[in-house]
Amino acid sequence: MKAVLVENLEKDYGKVKALKGISFEIKEGEIFGLIGPNGAGKSTTLKILTTLLQPTAGRAEVFGHDVVKDAGEVRRIISYLPEEAGAYKNLTGLEYLRFMARLYAKDEERSEEMVELGIRIADLGERLKDKVSTYSKGMTRKLLLARALMVRPKLAILDEPASGLDIINAYTIRKTIKRFAREEGVTFLVSSHNMLEVEFLCDRVALINEGRIVESGAPGELKDRYGAENLEEVFMRVIGVEIPEPVGGEGS
Amino acid sequence: MSDFWVLARKEIMNLVRDKKLLFGLIIVPLILYPAMGKMIQVGFEQAQEETHVAIVNFDEGRYGELLIKALNVTPNVTVTVIGAESLQDALEKASREEQNVLVIIPSNFTYAIENNLRAEIEIYGIFNTIGTGMRESVSETRIRAVVDVLSEELAKIKVKRAGFDNPEAVLESVGAVSKSVIRGRIVDVPPSIVSSVLASQSLSLPLIVFLMVTITAQMSAGAVAAEKENKTLETLLTLPVKRRTIVASKIAGTAVMGLVAALAYMIGLRNYLGNFQADAGISLEDLGLGITPEGMLLFAVIVFLTIVFALALAMLLAVYAEDVQSANTVVSSVILPLAFPAFLLMFVDLSQLPAFARYGLLAIPFTHPIAAYRYAVTGEYQMMLLSIAYLALVGGATLYLTARIFSSEKVLTAKISWGKGKKGVL
Ligand SMILES: Nc1ncnc2c1ncn2[C@@H]1O[C@H](COP(=O)(O)OP(=O)(O)OP(=O)(O)O)[C@@H](O)[C@H]1O
Numbered sequence: 143m144k145a146v147l148v149e150n151l152e153k154d155y156g157k158v159k160a161l162k163g164i165s166f167e168i169k170e171g172e173i174f175g176l177i178g179p180n181g182a183g184k185s186t187t188l189k190i191l192t193t194l195l196q197p198t199a200g201r202a203e204v205f206g207h208d209v210v211k212d213a214g215e216v217r218r219i220i221s222y223l224p225e226e227a228g229a230y231k232n233l234t235g236l237e238y239l240r241f242m243a244r245l246y247a248k249d250e251e252r253s254e255e256m257v258e259l260g261i262r263i264a265d266l267g268e269r270l271k272d273k274v275s276t277y278s279k280g281m282t283r284k285l286l287l288a289r290a291l292m293v294r295p296k297l298a299i300l301d302e303p304a305s306g307l308d309i310i311n312a313y314t315i316r317k318t319i320k321r322f323a324r325e326e327g328v329t330f331l332v333s334s335h336n337m338l339e340v341e342f343l344c345d346r347v348a349l350i351n352e353g354r355i356v357e358s359g360a361p362g363e364l365k366d367r368y369g370a371e372n373l374e375e376v377f378m379r380v381i382g383v384e385i386p387e388p389v390g391g392e393g394s
Numbered sequence: 395m396s397d398f399w400v401l402a403r404k405e406i407m408n409l410v411r412d413k414k415l416l417f418g419l420i421i422v423p424l425i426l427y428p429a430m431g432k433m434i435q436v437g438f439e440q441a442q443e444e445t446h447v448a449i450v451n452f453d454e455g456r457y458g459e460l461l462i463k464a465l466n467v468t469p470n471v472t473v474t475v476i477g478a479e480s481l482q483d484a485l486e487k488a489s490r491e492e493q494n495v496l497v498i499i500p501s502n503f504t505y506a507i508e509n510n511l512r513a514e515i516e517i518y519g520i521f522n523t524i525g526t527g528m529r530e531s532v533s534e535t536r537i538r539a540v541v542d543v544l545s546e547e548l549a550k551i552k553v554k555r556a557g558f559d560n561p562e563a564v565l566e567s568v569g570a571v572s573k574s575v576i577r578g579r580i581v582d583v584p585p586s587i588v589s590s591v592l593a594s595q596s597l598s599l600p601l602i603v604f605l606m607v608t609i610t611a612q613m614s615a616g617a618v619a620a621e622k623e624n625k626t627l628e629t630l631l632t633l634p635v636k637r638r639t640i641v642a643s644k645i646a647g648t649a650v651m652g653l654v655a656a657l658a659y660m661i662g663l664r665n666y667l668g669n670f671q672a673d674a675g676i677s678l679e680d681l682g683l684g685i686t687p688e689g690m691l692l693f694a695v696i697v698f699l700t701i702v703f704a705l706a707l708a709m710l711l712a713v714y715a716e717d718v719q720s721a722n723t724v725v726s727s728v729i730l731p732l733a734f735p736a737f738l739l740m741f742v743d744l745s746q747l748p749a750f751a752r753y754g755l756l757a758i759p760f761t762h763p764i765a766a767y768r769y770a771v772t773g774e775y776q777m778m779l780l781s782i783a784y785l786a787l788v789g790g791a792t793l794y795l796t797a798r799i800f801s802s803e804k805v806l807t808a809k810i811s812w813g814k815g816k817k818g819v820l
Pocket residue numbers: 155158159160178179180181182183184185186187225335807810815816817818819820
């Protein structure tokens with residue numbers, strides 16, 4: 143069964159056309175990357191898949207459930223890490239994980255199991271007993287990632303999971319995702335504009351630009367096809383920007 | 395635990411841990427109000443302590459002495475007779491001795507009384523330090539009371555001498571005994587007292603309803619806006635929980651806090667007002683106006699429905715705000731004008747208003763608890779049932795709209811309709 147099926151998805155925000163008909167598929171157990179520059183429509187796509195927004199046209203399914211008609215069912219099997227997200231400031235990290243676990247688990251035992259897993263993923267030690275309001279950005283991000291993964295969703299949708307983090311934290315977060323995918327068999331949909339991150343993480347990627355998917359495939363395959371050294375170059379070639387020499391650093 | 399309880403518990407925990415909120419909701423009414431009342435009461439008590447009166451007696455006859463004796467035996471009054479040459483001299487002496495009242499008995503006092511002329515004394519309140527002036531005024535009242543008794547007694551003697559058997563009947567030819575008829579029953583209490591008991595009820599009730607509605611509305615709007623401000627809303631909306639449940643749990647969470655706050659305000663206000671009106675000593679029950687358990691139940695239902703309406707409306711409005719501050723502004727500017735007409739009911743009786751004004755007022759849900767309280771007192775339960783039907787309708791419709799908007803993407807994008815969508819482009 144396909145984990146995700148997106149067909150001719152369109153989304154207008156008033157006059158702004160954020161998505162102009164995109165289609166892609168994700169196989170079960172894959173880590174799939176949606177990559178593209180700022181404003182390309184990555185978050186919009188993810189928000190439609192997480193049932194937060196309604197598509198203007200086209201359709202999207204998660205494990206066979208339509209995201210509009212079957213929104214409740216979709217929410218039961220996904221978990222979402224928004225691009226910009228916070229946790230309840232007046233709760234401690236641990237209380238936050240407990241609160242979330244209780245909403246997913248049907249009994250106390252299962253929910254404690256989830257919390258245990260969450261504690262391991264968050265890796266915040268004693269600080270988990272402090273209020274979220276005292277956390278740094280990186281700590282909050284780890285807590286949120288932990289809460290997204292601990293429920294062992296069938297599909298985890300992560301919007302720029304490592305955004306705003308220093309290289310060490312970004313690195314550990316990517317490691318965590320990769321290990322989790324391997325060990326738990328969870329399907330991942332990850333958005334990013336960091337090509338390095340994507341190359342490290344993803345089995346397959348789709349390049350999105352100005353609301354359209356411009357290319358897709360496995361990172362290695364794409365690099366071969368365009369004779370490029372990295373995904374950044376692939377992207378530039380695809381959108382037709384000629385660069386005399388590769389430029390290092392983050393692509394955006 | 396059901397999803398509803400998990401969410402509601404989080405809501406309450408979040409509110410309880412909010413120090414600012416806790417201060418405004420519990421500390422202020424429970425500690426500050428009574429403290430304020432106490433302060434004012436201390437002022438009253440001080441005023442009611444011993445009155446120190448200085449008296450200068452210029453009178454040579456026996457009536458001057460008599461007045462001094464009468465004042466001397468009056469409770470709470472201490473009399474100091476001082477000798478003085480003139481008014482100026484007397485005032486200086488009294489002032490030096492920190493007396494707050496000086497009474498001057500003129501030299502013609504006895505002469506005037508004996509010759510059936512009007513005798514007059516002079517009372518000076520001496521304001522040494524400018525305080526509230528309460529002492530001076532209390533002293534004056536006490537002296538006047540003594541003078542009134544004295545003058546009445548003298549009048550009786552004079553009237554008797556003039557040959558009347560029953561001096562009281564001459565001095566007060568017409569007397570009035572006032573009673574009240576409440577719900578067809580004669581009660582031995584003057585209408586003025588009944589009215590003041592009712593007034594004290596109708597003063598505090600609208601105030602409490604008003605406070606409760608505005609506080610809980612602000613809280614629930616804040617609870618929604620805080621989800622946006624702290625970026626927790628998107629996560630919340632993707633949880634495997636029905637949107638209805640999310641709305642209901644927020645309403646329940648804030649309603650619980652609202653009730654706690656209302657209780658605190660009620661106790662605080664009662665203590666505060668209690669400092670002023672301990673005297674009446676007559677309750678509604680004494681007047682045969684007690685509320686039956688049925689009436690109380692109906693009243694509680696009406697208050698509950700009103701709060702649910704306020705909460706649902708506030709959440710609906712909060713959807714259009716981006717942060718807590720603008721949510722507060724939006725809610726204040728809609729709920730306050732709606733809640734304000736409830737105060738009109740402090741002064742007017744609904745049944746005496748022209749029909750259009752009456753229905754106009756009753757169209758506003760917030761007037762119902764106040765009207766309902768009166769109906770509960772008078773036992774007009776059909777009117778209360780009508781209120782319940784109306785509130786259930788309006789509250790239900792608002793709740794439905796709120797749940798609808800939470801089920802749509804509007805809850806995330808509603809601000810766009812104000813033409814300033816600024817998310818996305820970095
Ligand atoms: N709430 C909104 N209202 C109006 N326009 C929006 C809104 N959200 C996004 N857009 C627009 O839709 C387009 C796609 O935005 P989106 O957030 O999906 O981009 P993105 O690929 O996630 O970018 P980034 O890398 O910056 O996160 C942008 O042009 C953006 O301005």
